[in-house]
Amino acid sequence: MENRIQIFDTTLRDGEQVPGCRLDTKNKLLIAEELELLGVDVIEAGFPISSPGDFESVSEIAKLVKNATVCGLTRAVEKDIEVAADALKHARFPRIHTGIGTSDQHVFTKIKTTREDIIERGVRAVKYAKSFVEDVEFYAEDAGRTDNEYLAQVIEAVIAAGATVVNIPDTTGYCLPEQYGAKIKFLKENVKNIDKAIISTHCHNDLGLATANSIAGIQNGAGQIECTINGIGERAGNTSLEEVVMIMRKHEALKADTRIDSKRLKGISNLVIERMRMPVQANKAIVGANAFAHSSGIHQDGVIKNRDNYEIIDPAEVGVHESSIVLTARSGRAALLYRLENLGANLSKEDLEPVYQKFLELADANDVVNDDMLKKLLDENMVDA
Template identity: 50%
Template sequence: MTESANTPAAVSDKDRVIIFDTTLRDGEQCPGASMTMEEKLEVADLLDEMGVDVIEAGFPIASVGDFESVVEIARHAKRATIAGLARAIPADIARAGEAVRHAQRGRIHTFVSTSPIHLEFQMRKTQEEVLDIIKATVTQARNLVEDVEWSAMDATRTPIDYLARCVEMAITCGATTINLPDTVGYAMPEEYGAMFRAIIEKVPNADKAIFSVHCHNDLGVAVANSLAGIAAGARQIECTINGIGERAGNAALEEVVMALGVRRDILPYQTEINSRMLTRASKLVSAVTSFPVQYNKAIVGRNAFSHESGIHQDGMLKHAQTYEIMTPESVGVTKTSLVMGKHSGRAAFRDKLKSLGYELGENALNDAFTRFKSLADRKKVVYDEDIEALVDSGIATASEHIRLVSLSIIAGTRGPQRATMEIEVEGETRAQEAEGNGPVDAIFNAIQALVPHSAKLELYQVHAVTGGTDAQAEVSVRLEEDGKAVTARAADPDTLVASALAYISALNKLQVKRQSVNAQSVAS
């Protein structure tokens, strides 16, 4: 059984797989997953500490905020290479070069479409024109940095002979990494692996570059395709925490790392990732994006190491390996019999958080402990899931322009339903009473009156964190304003309080987005 996916001391280059994390770029492009500068830095620091080799920090030309995020991450990174994405456009490449020059190791990642459908309908270029673009832009990038990655967008729908010409041109002009992405999640593992074998055989200077996989999950085979590419000669995997990303997402970092770690018998390749930090990274990304991790998600899902079937439980009691192919500890989950309640102290709470994969600073710990004690006074049994929901909602709402002070509700069959609310906006206390078609509508109407806005409610969702009538309710709210969507979550034993907190958290996130847009307007 594999205890960890850490790399042993001696690993040859031919067996070493580079982990390229694009959570902060491709992952953030997932609708509703935008992060603040502070959240991006927190995620980047954890990725760096975890052993990620390359962190794609953003798309510098996209906005002032994206550029500044890449700059700050580049300045903070201790060991990882920091990459900035750039289209095959001179201005993009110059901007990316400016952003990553602050890194100890900087990379420009530039890309251009190569498939017939993209060339005809999106690029409106001929094959020869695209080859000229590759020559000019890869040369420009190599003049700015030594580490250049070139990607053939929609490689899996590109004729092999033309793809080989493009790859040869990119390497000749200085590309040190060649990425052949399955941009639309179309390929199957056998054909994805065959593409890499064909390109490596056809391209005369293929030995001068590292080949990379970047797979989307539209058909649910992103991880399988990534592993097939590695078996065929690629030595870099581009992936994201929790598999977030465009459409159905990207290959999940935690899944490819543990697949390589557990199945070394048929995948004799290794990474530098400290797999014991995977659960912690998953929880952080879930909290800052407000994207919940599905319960049955491989490696980091809540049920990944849970057993309910009597047959499974019997086997586990006799020997863990009967139904577990890896230990919970190997991915950062520690089982413990510590029971948490209102008499638990700070040390026990800190230990419980650590066992659940959280490492909080002193201020965040104090805030979480205060909310835990309040919850324990109201709830007979505090489950691990309660603590996770409590901490995650605290992380997700760390930037508070608007804060709930008090809430009281009149509800029932006689109506009308009424909410009386007091909030604090930038230190100013405001109060409002509002009616609605039900208590939740009354709460949201009160918030609308207190903080006027044009955002539309796209999603309101409630689920119980645990069983029992005293279970915490976890509420998800998604708001859309001017084409920008944000999602926020909050948990509380009172469903109506959780609803108010989630809505206010979403408004806080929109405020951050507005400030970013205003900053861009001023800069331009």
């Protein structure tokens, strides 16, 4: 049976913490609306106590969203939880996301307390949040560097206190996929009440492993992935929503899928780029400008003959109009002929050869040969288009 993985989007909280990416309420509402249409299960709308603007945004998103759960972040502090509950009071499906650091690094050098006190604070926060909403998620910050046996004690205690979701963040992006997967497996096998909560992954990309770690998580029993559009997030970013969604779609062996409407991925990617002023690199998986672009002659020839030779995703699946055959000095005759035919020119092999040689000269002088250049090339060689 296929396992349906919940998608928890934190573009509007973790993503919005990036310097230069702050959004006003109007733009947050616009993105929240698109996230709901995309089909995410949970929208983390913000950190209500952090500022009056964030409180207003969470409150307005709570009023707007009808099908997804709306979540507000808090620390394990009563005032945070009260403010979040107030911001979420109009939500159809509210969730309070509370938690505390659990690694020795956080316990002893950041919070400067004891392991026992951390468990007490976590339990107290979950119980207090539970007095306001039924759906309470607990995050064990820096779980990636937390001793597994102690982490299991924390998780067991907060589930007993009423947590419905337990978030196991690789806060510093430190874990290798096999380590992170083993951590989730350890919790599945050693927390006696784990069946009463969903395990969630929340992976950062400091070493470029966020997506791999999230997939390792679901392979070992996690039921929710926390991610952002375009992988936007603090430092090197978060798990990329579009990547984990399409990995599950393409690998049937994972026996996992989401309810995401993948045809909307490119559109919401562009919206986030525009509104959050954070471009993605051209070679970004799924949504980058070059994700479906082919410029080397061997690849172009293969794609023209059969798209599956070099593309495992049909561009239409993710909302991209079509693959692009980009003409450069590395392009071959097949690609040139393909682009010329798109312009209405039909050349025999004999006619193509002199045009191709002129094309190579043009390509050596320009990064990319566009349609206007091709038309001029045809005119100069007296070829009808």
